[in-house]
Amino acid sequence: MSIARLAARSLRSAAPRSAVARSLSSRPGVTMFSEEENMVRDMAASWCEQELKPHVRAMDTKGEMQPEIVKSLFDNGLMGMEIPEQFGGSGMNFTSACIAIEEIAKVDPSFAILVDIQNTLTNNAIRFWGSQELQDEWLPRLATDCASSFCLSEAGSGSDAFAMQTKADLSADGSHYTINGTKLWISNSSEAGVFLVFANADLSKGYKGITAFVIDAKTEGISLGRKERKLGLRASSTRPVTFENVKVDAKNVLGEVGQGYKYAIEILNEGRIGIGAQQLGIAKGAFNATMPYLFERKQFGTRIGDFQMMQQQYSQLATEIHAVETMMYNACRMKEAGVPFIKEASMVKLYSSQVAEKVASKCIEFCGGVGFTEDLMVEKFYRDCKVGSIYEGTSNIQLQTIAKLISKEY
Known part of the structure; x- marks a missing residue:
């Protein structure tokens, strides 16, 4: 059973809160958490102690994550914290996701950034702006077995992210886009099964041409460059991702064309x-x-x-x-x-x-x-x-x- 479902079940079966707890619930301190949120913290801490901690030093030395530990993140509901239960997610709130990130970072920040990008960036972007078709296709996978990468930065566009040169050319019949360009410093790129990619569909419009695409990592034309040798977060993969004549169906546009920025x-x-x-x-x-x-x-x-x-x-x-x-x-x-x-x-x-x-x-x-x-x-x-x-x-x-x-x- 996932961490979130176990927490939710325990909460539903718990005895009524005390008068003190009820009085605090009106305006609690920001570091005072609900029963469900506290259970998430306890379960995340327990998972870290049992599943993650024994392997942290070895993964840092080797410079890669053990696949079975990544799988365990999914099995315990930590990769789909805010994804609704109807899609196989945990159906938790944003605070619970941040609690999990904090607890994991206490043990291994490399895994914390994997969980962070998945929950606060990719999952939520698809929840907020994805079509029903994209949600039906990707949210169940993001909750259960598919890690993700957020592909924004390029060689010439770091802090000035919207100076990007990656292009997305629409086909004559409007059925698909062809994407060309290279993204740099992409976290989780080795583990990712899907990329959230930002590319310019109309360079003449500047940043107003930037469009977001949800792209299966197995799509032909995508290649990963050499893994960066980093000061820290060594187990976390950081690599260039190159798109060479990558054909992407128009249905894989996230939200509206030109709204990527x-x-x-x-x-x-x-x-x-x-x-x-x-x-x-x-x-x-x-x-x-x-x-x-x-x-x-x-x-x-x-x-x-x-x-x-x-x-x-x-x-x-x-x-x-x-x-x-x-x-x-x-x-x-x-x-x-x-x-x-x-x-x-x-x-x-x-x-x-x-x-x-x-x-x-x-x-x-x-x-x-x-x-x-x-x-x-x-x-x-x-x-x-x-x-x-x-x-x-x-x-x-x-x-x-x-x-x-x-x-x-x-």
Whole structure:
């Protein structure tokens, strides 16, 4: 039984909530979760401990994911969190998806980004804008056995994503498009069974020609380039994806022709909250791996964690981690409430990457020489966090977005 179905069944059979719980339900704190959400957290943590944790170091060293662990993500409902149950998904809310991402990132951020892209980008894009035919075809697979990749960036279009040159030419009879171009730095490309591809159907219109396509990874003409050798997230595949005269049926257009830029912007706002969840998990993972050591190791006859200077430092880190947690889940609740959340998404994406890097760096220092080795997992969290300030919108882009929105308030 999937994690979500088990949680839902347990919730339905649970006893009525206490008076205290009922009083909190009117306006709970953003880091106070429903029974169902807490069960998702517990089950995701249990899955990580049993299925993922024993293999993390080996996969990082080898630079690839074990297929059976990816399969286990599907089997436990973690890849279709918001997909309705009628399509085989878990039918959960956005907060639950971010809870799962956070928990997985505490153990292996490489798997967290796989779950993040699947749930906050691809699945939701098809749910929001896909035709009934596309939903019927792909949502059941995305929920049960098909990983995905989000193909936006190119050599000449990173932060300026809409300078892309990948073309989609419509056939004379209007039945299909022919796509040519190369996408770079595409996460999950080795595992993906489907690509969400952005290509320009009319270069004369600039970004207003950009159109989104849902393309089966087995389509003739698609090829993967060399796997990138990265600082971190080594188990996560990142490769160029080339489209050479790839024929795509017109029915595989996501939403409307020429609206791809709009869809990309809107879905990336959600994705940035997901990155915040990943970075929060990294910060917590590094902190959790370090704190026991501080109370086991003694210097000058005193536990390291009892020195006043150390207390001040880890107290500061814990405070900043809690600030990220509050920001991230506040953005989740705003998104679910249907109120504007773009500024908050950019803020948490920006700040979470800063805090994750700070926490991981300080934790290495706290552990001394052993922190600089692979004996502890702290060095891996340090390597894995750095890309948080780069992908799904660099920190400079987030600052620009935040400033633009603030200026409109005055």
